[in-house]
Amino acid sequence: MKFLRGLFIVLLALVVTIVPMSPAWAFCGFYVGKADSKLYNKASQVAIARSGNRTVLTMANDYQGDAKDFALVVPVPVLLKENQVKVGDPKIMQRLDDFSAPRLVEYFDENPCNQNVYEKMPIPASSAPSASSGNTRRRDSSLGVTIEAKFTVGEYDILILSAKESGGLETWLTQNGYRIPAGAKQLLQPYIRQKMKFFVAKVNLKELAKSDYKSLRPLMMAYESPKFMLPIRLGMVNAQSEQDLIVYILSPRGQVEVANYRTVKIPSDAEVPLYIKGEFSNFYKSMFKTSYNREGRKVAFLEYAWDMSSCDPCSAEPLNPEELKKAGVFWLNQPNSNPYGNGVFITRLHVRYTRDKFPEDLVFQETANRQQFQGRYVLRHPYTGDASCREARDYRNSLPQKVEKQSQTLARLTGWNIQDIRKKSFVNLPQSEPWWRRIFPF
Amino acid sequence: MIPKDARDYQILFLSLFLFLGVYNRDWTLRPDFMLVVFASCLGTQWGISVIRHGMHDWWTGVRDRFSPLAGVSPTSPLTDPSTPSPLNLRSAVITSLGLCLLLRADHYSTMAIAGCLAISSKFLFQVRGKHFFNPANFGIIAVLLLTHDAWVSPGQWGEEGWYGLLFVGAGGLVLQRVGRWDTTAAFLGSYAVLEAIRNVWLGWTWDVFGHRLMSGSLLLFALFMMTDPRSIPNARASRIIWAVAIAGLTFTLRNYFFLSTAVLWALFALAPLSLLLDYLWSAPQFSWLSGAGITESEADERTSTLQSATLQSTRVYFSNPELSPVYEELP
Numbered sequence: 001m002k003f004l005r006g007l008f009i010v011l012l013a014l015v016v017t018i019v020p021m022s023p024a025w026a027f028c029g030f031y032v033g034k035a036d037s038k039l040y041n042k043a044s045q046v047a048i049a050r051s052g053n054r055t056v057l058t059m060a061n062d063y064q065g066d067a068k069d070f071a072l073v074v075p076v077p078v079l080l081k082e083n084q085v086k087v088g089d090p091k092i093m094q095r096l097d098d099f100s101a102p103r104l105v106e107y108f109d110e111n112p113c114n115q116n117v118y119e120k121m122p123i124p125a126s127s128a129p130s131a132s133s134g135n136t137r138r139r140d141s142s143l144g145v146t147i148e149a150k151f152t153v154g155e156y157d158i159l160i161l162s163a164k165e166s167g168g169l170e171t172w173l174t175q176n177g178y179r180i181p182a183g184a185k186q187l188l189q190p191y192i193r194q195k196m197k198f199f200v201a202k203v204n205l206k207e208l209a210k211s212d213y214k215s216l217r218p219l220m221m222a223y224e225s226p227k228f229m230l231p232i233r234l235g236m237v238n239a240q241s242e243q244d245l246i247v248y249i250l251s252p253r254g255q256v257e258v259a260n261y262r263t264v265k266i267p268s269d270a271e272v273p274l275y276i277k278g279e280f281s282n283f284y285k286s287m288f289k290t291s292y293n294r295e296g297r298k299v300a301f302l303e304y305a306w307d308m309s310s311c312d313p314c315s316a317e318p319l320n321p322e323e324l325k326k327a328g329v330f331w332l333n334q335p336n337s338n339p340y341g342n343g344v345f346i347t348r349l350h351v352r353y354t355r356d357k358f359p360e361d362l363v364f365q366e367t368a369n370r371q372q373f374q375g376r377y378v379l380r381h382p383y384t385g386d387a388s389c390r391e392a393r394d395y396r397n398s399l400p401q402k403v404e405k406q407s408q409t410l411a412r413l414t415g416w417n418i419q420d421i422r423k424k425s426f427v428n429l430p431q432s433e434p435w436w437r438r439i440f441p442f
Numbered sequence: 443m444i445p446k447d448a449r450d451y452q453i454l455f456l457s458l459f460l461f462l463g464v465y466n467r468d469w470t471l472r473p474d475f476m477l478v479v480f481a482s483c484l485g486t487q488w489g490i491s492v493i494r495h496g497m498h499d500w501w502t503g504v505r506d507r508f509s510p511l512a513g514v515s516p517t518s519p520l521t522d523p524s525t526p527s528p529l530n531l532r533s534a535v536i537t538s539l540g541l542c543l544l545l546r547a548d549h550y551s552t553m554a555i556a557g558c559l560a561i562s563s564k565f566l567f568q569v570r571g572k573h574f575f576n577p578a579n580f581g582i583i584a585v586l587l588l589t590h591d592a593w594v595s596p597g598q599w600g601e602e603g604w605y606g607l608l609f610v611g612a613g614g615l616v617l618q619r620v621g622r623w624d625t626t627a628a629f630l631g632s633y634a635v636l637e638a639i640r641n642v643w644l645g646w647t648w649d650v651f652g653h654r655l656m657s658g659s660l661l662l663f664a665l666f667m668m669t670d671p672r673s674i675p676n677a678r679a680s681r682i683i684w685a686v687a688i689a690g691l692t693f694t695l696r697n698y699f700f701l702s703t704a705v706l707w708a709l710f711a712l713a714p715l716s717l718l719l720d721y722l723w724s725a726p727q728f729s730w731l732s733g734a735g736i737t738e739s740e741a742d743e744r745t746s747t748l749q750s751a752t753l754q755s756t757r758v759y760f761s762n763p764e765l766s767p768v769y770e771e772l773p
Binding site: 189227228253258259359360365 | 548593600
């Protein structure tokens with residue numbers, strides 16, 4: 001029996017620790033300036049279209065500096081060839097943003113003397129800013145850095161590098177004129193150890209001058225990898241404060257959530273005072289910040305989850321099949337390719353991350369959850385026309401209470417001072433009934 | 443009053459977690475889904491108990507009629523509930539709570555299937571009166587494999603310290619009562635060592651390691667699912683080997699196959715191993731009512747065949763005195 005036990009333990013150890021090496025990773029990089037300009041990637045937008053292990057990733061950074069100083073280093077899961085990289089259409093990011101943005105909706109109260117039916121009128125919501133070749137294979141043996149591929153795509157010069165150790169990669173990048181932020185060396189090592197490649201992009205000024213585009217277009221990559229994640233750690237090297245990342249994930253199946261952090265729905269369906277119409281973006285920013293702090297600054301927020309064939313209310317028209325293709329959706333019109341159907345379900349995640357609260361890269365998980373969700377805020381206009389029935393009196397008397405409730409909701413969501421809110425909310429409120437009307441009716 | 447049965451504590455704590463989760467963690471689980479899970483688990487438990495008793499009565503009738511020796515012949519676990527003990531609903535409640543805490547689905551039917559399969563697995567996959575799959579784990583994996591609309595959200599508990607403390611405290615109380623803390627310690631210890639080695643090798647800072655280990659879902663699993671004393675190996679040595687193996691497989695699945703629900707798959711894959719471990723390291727089987735290591739039969743949770751056969755023959759002896767000469771001659 002003892003021999004059997006020993007044999008068993010050895011066999012078991014072998015079985016559970018067989019480590020298949022399949023290097024894979026996804027991205028999100030950091031800016032490295034070629035001059036001493038101050039570069040911070042404070043807000044990025046990433047679109048990921050994924051079905052099975054196939055992924056099309058689009059990255060747009062709101063880079064504001066001089067194009068000649070732009071450079072991007074991103075860890076990539078596989079060795080990308082020229083035809084796997086493309087420049088995306090900046091309009092598509094804008095479309096995804098508009099379609100999924102948190103929205104303000106208006107309702108108009110009916111004449112209380114008539115039937116109480118509300119008319120819905122959506123208002124487009126605010127939106128965030130978007131953002132020839134030949135393979136050469138050289139080896140710089142002293143640094144352990146290999147240029148696996150070199151090509152030009154649109155206005156970008158792309159290098160795919162592999163490295164043996166982080167010191168060598170850092171030296172190589174510095175020698176070749178890339179300004180590496182302090183502390184990048186330690187962060188490059190984990191990616192190198194996992195046999196990942198590095199996607200290095202800088203702007204080809206001649207190509208940029210030839211093109212009609214004033215700003216840098218998003219970069220798109222297609223690859224196949226079981227790993228579904230975004231390495232945000234590199235992005236925190238040269239960022240001083242919190243950074244915003246908006247991820248649009250397109251899936252044929254359902255909602256996508258973060259597997260190693262909590263995913264929390266942004267507060268929604270709140271009725272807010274009418275004056276918010278003029279300052280919706282302020283409201284949303286404050287509300288997001290309050291929610292972010294309330295959740296301990298360590299969660300990902302779900303801002304939108306919807307089947308892309310419809311919207312209710314629509315802040316923008318749904319993307320047509322052509323636009324979806326441009327966004328990376330590759331499974332349309334492919335019968336039997338997918339057990340979950342050929343639709344597109346969009347998840348919009350908003351992650352505000354800092355180094356101390358987000359130590360690990362984001363790992364995503366596709367779920368079958370098809371429950372739809374949207375960040376939606378409601379304005380309710382009171383009826384201001386003539387009405388002289390008993391219901392109208394009750395209605396008018398109830399208005400101050402309603403406005404007070406809206407004000408309190410707003411104060412709770414944003415952390416704004418309730419007195420200031422009240423001052424603004426109660427302006428233009430239709431006169432409530434004088435108290436003597438209770439005993440001297442019409 | 444202190445409950446005698448450790449399962450009462452388990453029910454209490456799991457209910458507390460479920461309450462905390464629904465009200466504090468913004469979950470997608472709806473009360474109607476919970477009702478479906480409870481109904482399917484309790485219904486299946488009840489249904490199978492009724493069928494088993496029916497079969498047992500029928501079998502006793504046939505046996506007494508045709509064979510004077512029938513009382514001693516080994517009986518199948520399916521047809522042999524030795525004494526009509528009260529319907530064992532505690533276990534079904536724990537399974538339901540486990541499913542509610544972990545499993546998410548789009549449709550009622552998926553939740554119902556998970557509940558039915560979870561409870562059925564206790565009766566279908568048992569050897570010598572011991573079921574070897576953790577019922578909730580079996581139900582979850584079954585619907586993940588068989589349906590398209592089930593999922594598990596491993597990130598839902600976050601990594602907050604006070605949840606970790608709550609889990610450890612509550613789990614510790616239960617484990618102390620059932621004497622299975624060794625399993626949790628072996629699992630968490632070996633998993634932490636593997637993650638630490640990887641962390642050092644990759645060169646990540648230690649907060650990455652901390653973040654990976656402080657996951658509330660991992661602690662919940664380690665303290666409440668993989669310690670179920672009825673389905674894990676009986677002997678301490680085998681439990682430790684078993685827990686270390688699950689930790690190794692979890693580590694491999696998570697880091698090399700990128701499965702975010704690696705722990706559940708690892709437990710499922712290695713559950714049958716407990717049979718082999720019980721064969722290699724024999725020890726008395728656990729019973730909830732009497733504490734660790736003492737045998738006692740329950741309607742659906744049978745002790746070893748040998749012991750049950752002894753109980754059975756004793757009972758028949760007294761209930762059928764006219765057959766006593768025959769029994770007395772038997773070993």
